[in-house]
Amino acid sequence: xxxxxxxxxxxxxxxxxxxxxxxxxxxxxxxxxxxxxxxxxxxxxxxxxxxxxxxxxxxxxxxxxxxxxxxxxxxxxxxxxxxxxxxxxxxxx
Amino acid sequence: xxxxxxxxxxxxxxxxxxxxxxxxxxxxxxxxxxxxxxxxxxxxxxxxxxxxxxxxxxxxxxxxxxxxxxxxxxxxxxxxxxxxxxxxxxxxxxxxxxxxxxxxxxxxxxxxxxxxxxxxxxxxxxxxxxxxxxxxxxxx
Numbered sequence: 001x002x003x004x005x006x007x008x009x010x011x012x013x014x015x016x017x018x019x020x021x022x023x024x025x026x027x028x029x030x031x032x033x034x035x036x037x038x039x040x041x042x043x044x045x046x047x048x049x050x051x052x053x054x055x056x057x058x059x060x061x062x063x064x065x066x067x068x069x070x071x072x073x074x075x076x077x078x079x080x081x082x083x084x085x086x087x088x089x090x091x092x093x
Numbered sequence: 094x095x096x097x098x099x100x101x102x103x104x105x106x107x108x109x110x111x112x113x114x115x116x117x118x119x120x121x122x123x124x125x126x127x128x129x130x131x132x133x134x135x136x137x138x139x140x141x142x143x144x145x146x147x148x149x150x151x152x153x154x155x156x157x158x159x160x161x162x163x164x165x166x167x168x169x170x171x172x173x174x175x176x177x178x179x180x181x182x183x184x185x186x187x188x189x190x191x192x193x194x195x196x197x198x199x200x201x202x203x204x205x206x207x208x209x210x211x212x213x214x215x216x217x218x219x220x221x222x223x224x225x226x227x228x229x230x231x232x233x
Contacts, residue, residue, distance in 0.1 A: 038123070039122060039123040039124065042122055042123055042158050043123070043159075045157060046121055046122060046153065046157045046159065046160065049149065049152050049156055049157075050118055050119065050153060052149055052152075053107060053146065053149035053150060053152075053153065054108075054115075056143070056146050056149050057107060057108050057141070057142075057146055060143050060145075060146065061142075062108055062109075063104060063108030063109070063141065063142065064140075064142070065104055065108065065109075069101075069105065069203055072101050072104055072109070072203070073101045073203050073204055073205070075140070076099075076100045076104060076136055076204075077101075077204065079136045079139050080100070080132070080136055080184045080185075080188075081182070081184055082139075083132060083135050083136060083139065083184075084132065084183065084184035084187065087135075088132065088166070088184070088187065089183065091169065092169055092172050092173075092183050092187070
């Protein structure tokens with residue numbers, strides 16, 4: 001049994017690009033649309049959670065990792081050495 | 094395409110007004126998969142300041158099909174290889190070895206030890222600015 005379908009009207013320019021994509025990939029234009037919708041849905045969850053984390057950090061007064069790029073790099077290098085030394089170094093002697 | 098993002102870039106994208114580091118993070122999705130070792134996740138969370146921030150960080154990965162944290166230890170012989178490739182600090186060698194082990198095409202980092210000293214054909218090391226320039230030019 002085939003899935004229910006709904007007709008959609010697209011601007012000609014959009015349809016032309018969609019048809020080009022489908023032709024390049026040798027698939028039906030519907031498959032291209034389905035893939036793009038799936039990708040957008042997945043990306044939306046990531047963006048929503050990323051935004052929530054940034055807002056949480058801002059509400060909490062930011063991170064205390066230094067102001068410049070160089071200061072952040074140095075801070076993170078020190079953090080790496082500390083964690084690696086404590087939890088990983090014994091695996092790589 | 095699969096990439097690895099270093100903790101310094103992650104932190105700048107999350108907690109600082111760095112438009113390119115943030116934009117890089119927003120690109121993660123089916124077209125640009127992210128894979129990081131547990132070590133990088135630990136480095137980021139060590140510099141978050143509340144339990145809710147840490148929960149939110151892990152939620153990013155739990156609810157994504159395009160971003161992954163790998164727990165398994167990197168093979169020791171690969172770490173040794175990256176020590177020989179000029180990453181004398183084993184912690185840095187671990188990250189380089191991870192990028193090769195995971196078949197990452199790019200390691201995105203601001204760490205000068207990666208940017209200037211690492212010489213490998215297994216992946217490229219770029220900062221976020223250069224990666225985005227190439228992304229926008231379709232030249233990655």
